[in-house]
Amino acid sequence: MSVAALIVAAGRGSRAGEGIPKQYRLLGEMPVLARTLSTFLAHPGINHTVVVIHPDDRALYEGAIAVLPVPSATLLPCVHGGATRQDSVRSGLEALTGLNPELVLVHDAARPFPGPDLIDRAIGASGRWGAAVPGTVVTDTIKVIGERSEVISTPDRSTLRAVQTPQAFRFPLLLDAHRRAAAAGLHAFTDDGALAEWAGLPVHVFEGAAGNIKLTHPADFQEADRRSKGNTMAYLTRLGTGFDVHAFGAGDHVWLGGIKVPHDRGVLAHSDGDVILHALTDAILGALADGDIGTHFPPSDPQWRGASSDRFLAHAVERVAKRGGIVDHLDATLLCEKPRLGPHREAMRQRIAGITGLRLDQVSLKATTTEKLGFTGRSEGIAAQAAATIRLPEVNA
Numbered sequence: 001m002s003v004a005a006l007i008v009a010a011g012r013g014s015r016a017g018e019g020i021p022k023q024y025r026l027l028g029e030m031p032v033l034a035r036t037l038s039t040f041l042a043h044p045g046i047n048h049t050v051v052v053i054h055p056d057d058r059a060l061y062e063g064a065i066a067v068l069p070v071p072s073a074t075l076l077p078c079v080h081g082g083a084t085r086q087d088s089v090r091s092g093l094e095a096l097t098g099l100n101p102e103l104v105l106v107h108d109a110a111r112p113f114p115g116p117d118l119i120d121r122a123i124g125a126s127g128r129w130g131a132a133v134p135g136t137v138v139t140d141t142i143k144v145i146g147e148r149s150e151v152i153s154t155p156d157r158s159t160l161r162a163v164q165t166p167q168a169f170r171f172p173l174l175l176d177a178h179r180r181a182a183a184a185g186l187h188a189f190t191d192d193g194a195l196a197e198w199a200g201l202p203v204h205v206f207e208g209a210a211g212n213i214k215l216t217h218p219a220d221f222q223e224a225d226r227r228s229k230g231n232t233m234a235y236l237t238r239l240g241t242g243f244d245v246h247a248f249g250a251g252d253h254v255w256l257g258g259i260k261v262p263h264d265r266g267v268l269a270h271s272d273g274d275v276i277l278h279a280l281t282d283a284i285l286g287a288l289a290d291g292d293i294g295t296h297f298p299p300s301d302p303q304w305r306g307a308s309s310d311r312f313l314a315h316a317v318e319r320v321a322k323r324g325g326i327v328d329h330l331d332a333t334l335l336c337e338k339p340r341l342g343p344h345r346e347a348m349r350q351r352i353a354g355i356t357g358l359r360l361d362q363v364s365l366k367a368t369t370t371e372k373l374g375f376t377g378r379s380e381g382i383a384a385q386a387a388a389t390i391r392l393p394e395v396n397a
């Protein structure tokens, strides 16, 4: 399932007092927007994130995302918003039409503590209902008042919910509702739930989070500062290792490091049997704690028969990107008597860099014989071992 996050950050923050717009003010050492964004970029269920900004705020935006310690492959180029929140959401939705995600989660930049559990609930609820908003129970008694502040009624508060973001929808439903509202000359819906109701969509409420406060007035920043003290965000390095073996069989070449290497034997394998790419793939999956190559590409599945192993490696790198991380370094050692790695090493490094999007200095390849010992020493088979370091965002809320 493809899920996009749309963060609206084009407001002026007039109620929050003077100074730069509130979404760029610092909470601890991080701008509010960077803190909001980091939770979505780190969430494994979010495939794409787009931020809607005010055209005057380009430099502030660049400054905010520069604070994120690593660039995220899932962050799309920002787009410009409109005069109202509703117009800004529509601008973000239009920017997502090319990707056409199944679900979209619309979130206020001004809510910097959404939390991964809330995002999980938003994805689950919109998948189930099509349109869903997070709500918390109301603990104050609410009065409906008239023009002279006279109380008109006291609604039963057990039926009331205070509604937050992220509000989550099937993407085509929300896009259509927004286009219809704009065509009808309506631009002032204060949330997407209300716009969806106007468009005739059934909207459900799922459990919100008490900590998911919106920064609206100056006093809200005191509360946010207090909360952000115990809320740290860091990119942690993780290490994974991989190992792969294939027996030699009849043939005149072997695939190694994505390169076809002439040899007097071939390998027995379900795919192309590239031990270097397989070991690297497992090393990255190991660093993610995300199973192994067999979990993602079962040998029992006929579609992987003879498959080129570059897609296994590219898939592992994509899994890292989906978690908002990057691959830092890859290192593999080939174990065999023959073929020799040396003549092909640079071509293999370049091929691996091409598959993974890494620089050449982030890809290392080495080789060793096993001094004629064991199955590699007897030239019965070929093996490779690998290590990968990746950096993943860790949000400690």
Ligand SMILES: Nc1ccn([C@@H]2O[C@H](COP(=O)(O)OP(=O)(O)OP(=O)(O)O)[C@@H](O)[C@H]2O)c(=O)n1
Pocket (backbone or CB within 6 Å): 008, 009, 010, 011, 012, 013, 014, 015, 016, 023, 052, 081, 082, 083, 084, 085, 086, 088, 089, 107, 108, 109, 110, 111, 214, 215, 216
């Ligand atoms: N034209 C607008 C107005 C609001 N927003 C965004 O919508 C969210 C919720 O709006 P609100 O808290 O009202 O922000 P502001 O409009 O900036 O605040 P104010 O009304 O005090 O000016 C914020 O993240 C804000 O940046 C937006 O993207 N485009």
Ligand SMILES: C[C@](O)(CO)[C@H](O)COP(=O)(O)O
Pocket (backbone or CB within 6 Å): 085, 108, 163, 164, 165, 190, 191, 192, 214, 216
């Ligand atoms: C979308 C929202 O945060 C849901 O509670 C709220 O409606 C935004 O209102 P604002 O007046 O634009 O702050």
